[in-house]
Amino acid sequence: MKQLKTFLRQQPFFWLPIIFLSLLILISLLAPLLPINPNQIDITNMNASPNWTNWFGTDELGRDYFMRVLYGGRVSLLVGVLAMLTSTIIGTVVGLASGYFGGIVDTLLMRFVDILSSIPWLVLVIVLSALMRPGMTTIIIVIGCFSWLNIARLIRAETMAVKARDYVDYAKFLGLPPRVIIWRHIFPLVMPTLIVAATANISGAIMTESALSFLGMGIQPPMASWGNLLQNGQSALQRAPHMAMIPGLFIALTIYSFNLLGDLVKAVVQKEVS
Secondary structure, three states: OHHHHHHHHHOHHHHHHHHHHHHHHHHHHHHHHOOOOOOOOOHHHOOOOOOOOOOOOEOOOOOEHHHHHHHHHHHHHHHHHHHHHHHHHHHHHHHHHHHHHOHHHHHHHHHHHHHHHHOOHHHHHHHHHHHOOOOHHHHHHHHHHOOOHHHHHHHHHHHHHHHOOHHHHHHHHOOOOHHHHHHHHHHHHHHHHHHHHHHHHHHHHHHHHHHHHHOOOOOOOOOOOHHHHHHHHHOOOOOOOHHHHHHHHHHHHHHHHHHHHHHHHHHHHHHHHO
């Protein structure tokens, strides 16, 4: 924490993603407390431009676009975080097992990773999304179960480096079971790398969810996500360009902020290690 405060004083630019993400998460969490239904149709107020009553205007059904964007942010952030947790858990388990046990276990797991890596995973995700029932649960499972490959490689490399240290050999000599050695002596040292990779994975999951929802294979209306709001907005580019620009801007700023946050974590970890 001390290193983080010092780094932020030296690089105040990194306060921008922290403030933006904090405000976005806070507003998204408080959205249900606002007395406006994001799915309420008002045919007398369709395609309205931004005004004092409807800050972001209304969509083709007269629904308040500001609330739609807020609820879309809730969905996109939730998908990003849960998909990140899923991929992080899978990648960590595979990487730790492969790096620690080595031999046939390492060969089988890494060849499996190589096979999955040889397939364009976005295409694979699209195919699976088409085969399964569209929805939030499906999109979380699909993204989470096919975005862990890089994490597994990173954790495997870190585990192999830590495993070569003397105290790990001493723990083996004492007869400690592998699960204890991995949990007590290896996992804490690979945690910094894991945090950096997980932070970057959130932005990738949000981007994938937005792409799938834009293609109609992700979050389904009337539930809003930034991806399907962007899809709806493309049909109204001439008469209401803000309907596409606003969710697109939120997607870009959120992904950029998470990437900067990953750079911040990486810089702080490297400073502590050095």
